[in-house]
Amino acid sequence: MTKVTQPVTDDSIKVRQLSHYQFTWVAGGPGAPGTITLQLVLDQGAWEEVLTVNADDADVLQDLLTNTETVHYDISRRTLMFGVTSVGS
Template sequence: MPEVPQPVNDNTIKVRQLSHYQFSWVAGEPGQNGTYTLQLVLDQGAWEEVLTLTADDADALQDLLVNTSVVHYDVERRTLLFGVTPAGE
């Protein structure tokens, strides 16, 4: 049997399921663009992540999040995974 690094805790889990998300926009200096952020609530609040986005990225991610029922997030690589398909389908 392979050895599993101990202890297994919240910091050792690398891929988590997206539970909730919230987009925010912060105004920039006068004459400058604002900044979009996307807060990810993962595994029912066991982990949270905040991403800084361009307006185009925020628009594209909003479309993907609305149209995908199961989304995962790789914490280590900071990567959203859309459209997870069960093995054998």
């Protein structure tokens, strides 16, 4: 049996499933560009993460998030993982 470091806490879980997401645009100063953020709600609110993304990334991410049933987020690597595919599929 694998030895698991105790106690297991919210901070010790490194990969979580995306439950909800929300894009936000924040206005910059006069004549300055705005900032796009992507808020990730993970494991039904057990963890949240806010990412700053550029317009091109926001467009691609919106498409991926819309068209992928299961999305996971690796907290320590700050990596979104789209879908689960069986080997050989």
